[in-house]
Amino acid sequence: xFIPYKADVLIEKKPYIVIGLLIVCVLMFIYTQFxxxxxxxxxxxxxxFIPLSPHFTSYISHIFLHANFLxxxxxxxxxxxxxxxxxxxxxxxxxxxxxxxxxxAAMAGHIFFSNDMLQFEPCIGSSGAISGLLSAFLxxxxxxxxxxxxxxxxxxxxxxxxxxxxxxxYWFVEQIFFHLLTKSGYAPIAFGAHIGGFxxxxxxxxxxxxxxxxxxxxQNDADVQRKHKKKLFNPxxxxxxxxxxxxxxxxxxxxxxxxxxxPSLTYFYFLANNNFIKYLKPADFFRIYKLLCxxxxxxxxxxxxxxxxNNFSEDSNLSEAYFELGKLYLLKFNxxxxxxxxxxxxxxxxxxxxxxxxxxxxxx
Numbered sequence: 001x002f003i004p005y006k007a008d009v010l011i012e013k014k015p016y017i018v019i020g021l022l023i024v025c026v027l028m029f030i031y032t033q034f035x036x037x038x039x040x041x042x043x044x045x046x047x048x049f050i051p052l053s054p055h056f057t058s059y060i061s062h063i064f065l066h067a068n069f070l071x072x073x074x075x076x077x078x079x080x081x082x083x084x085x086x087x088x089x090x091x092x093x094x095x096x097x098x099x100x101x102x103x104x105a106a107m108a109g110h111i112f113f114s115n116d117m118l119q120f121e122p123c124i125g126s127s128g129a130i131s132g133l134l135s136a137f138l139x140x141x142x143x144x145x146x147x148x149x150x151x152x153x154x155x156x157x158x159x160x161x162x163x164x165x166x167x168x169x170y171w172f173v174e175q176i177f178f179h180l181l182t183k184s185g186y187a188p189i190a191f192g193a194h195i196g197g198f199x200x201x202x203x204x205x206x207x208x209x210x211x212x213x214x215x216x217x218x219q220n221d222a223d224v225q226r227k228h229k230k231k232l233f234n235p236x237x238x239x240x241x242x243x244x245x246x247x248x249x250x251x252x253x254x255x256x257x258x259x260x261x262x263p264s265l266t267y268f269y270f271l272a273n274n275n276f277i278k279y280l281k282p283a284d285f286f287r288i289y290k291l292l293c294x295x296x297x298x299x300x301x302x303x304x305x306x307x308x309x310n311n312f313s314e315d316s317n318l319s320e321a322y323f324e325l326g327k328l329y330l331l332k333f334n335x336x337x338x339x340x341x342x343x344x345x346x347x348x349x350x351x352x353x354x355x356x357x358x359x360x361x362x363x364x
Contacts, residue, residue: 006147015084017092028064029072048122051111063103065124075126082137102132102197109196128193135201138168143336282315298332319350
């Protein structure tokens with residue numbers, strides 16, 4: 001038996017949608033514990049999804065209901081394990097669309113794949129929606145390591161890390177196997193719903209994720225640089241006129257004094273687009289990098305670190321720049337080859353660096 005419990009993905013932003021879903025599911029489960037058996041049965045038949053006579057609200061409400069403690073614990077574990085990385089990667093809105101769409105597709109899969117015995121029973125649980133998260137995670141982060149607890153013959157216990165593509169592929173094969181095994185009889189688990197949600201996640205990835213990937217700028221490619229170059233000013237953030245005189249020292253002083261991220265980035269883009277970036281100090285680039293990450297401008301963040309590496313090769317923070325850039329390639333751009341290459345530079349050339357151990361842990 002294998003139980004996944006941690007994904008080696010850096011979560012840079014709080015996953016508010018995942019947290020909200022967890023809270024709603026737990027609160028709904030607590031509420032159902034205070035219902036009598038007849039009340040609980042009526043509640044599940046009204047808000048659970050019944051294929052032959054679904055109530056309108058049940059298409060969504062079934063996602064938040066769970067039958068028992070083991071049911072909700074397993075689902076919330078998988079939601080907490082795979083959800084935050086996807087919400088960070090996709091953004092909250094797109095993540096919510098993926099989750100909701102997977103839940104609806106799961107019910108379509110339940111209708112299509114399930115036998116007649118299940119057509120009269122209410123289907124509840126978030127596992128169908130979470131199945132869509134699994135397939136999207138598999139395609140977005142195939143080589144991310146998933147840590148598992150395992151138990152063999154009730155006596156051998158241990159821990160093991162496996163790539164996401166192995167963990168999730170194995171899980172999906174299990175769903176197909178058990179679906180075929182229980183196809184002609186009654187099954188307490190809606191394996192058809194899992195299959196439907198999983199397939200939706202694949203479709204969602206190839207239609208709405210892969211077509212619009214965020215990819216880093218190649219610093220040697222002038223055309224790409226021009227294509228992704230940001231506009232100078234946001235008039236809602238700062239007075240443009242005070243910057244138009246091209247006074248580098250004045251703008252640089254404003255940049256150093258500014259505490260808010262949006263104006264700071266406006267000053268930075270002014271300096272960069274007017275060829276003043278070469279006068280910035282090494283410490284400035286790490287501040288800019290953090291601000292760009294906070295603003296989710298990961299392409300510019302990668303470009304900033306690349307500029308730092310190319311122009312400050314003797315700086316004491318060079319290992320940190322290689323580590324952060326490698327982390328960006330792995331976790332934001334899903335570029336395992338370049339990510340591992342940069343992390344190996346940290347391990348090979350900076351063995352005494354504080355980032356060496358973290359680089360080894362991130363290697364795919």
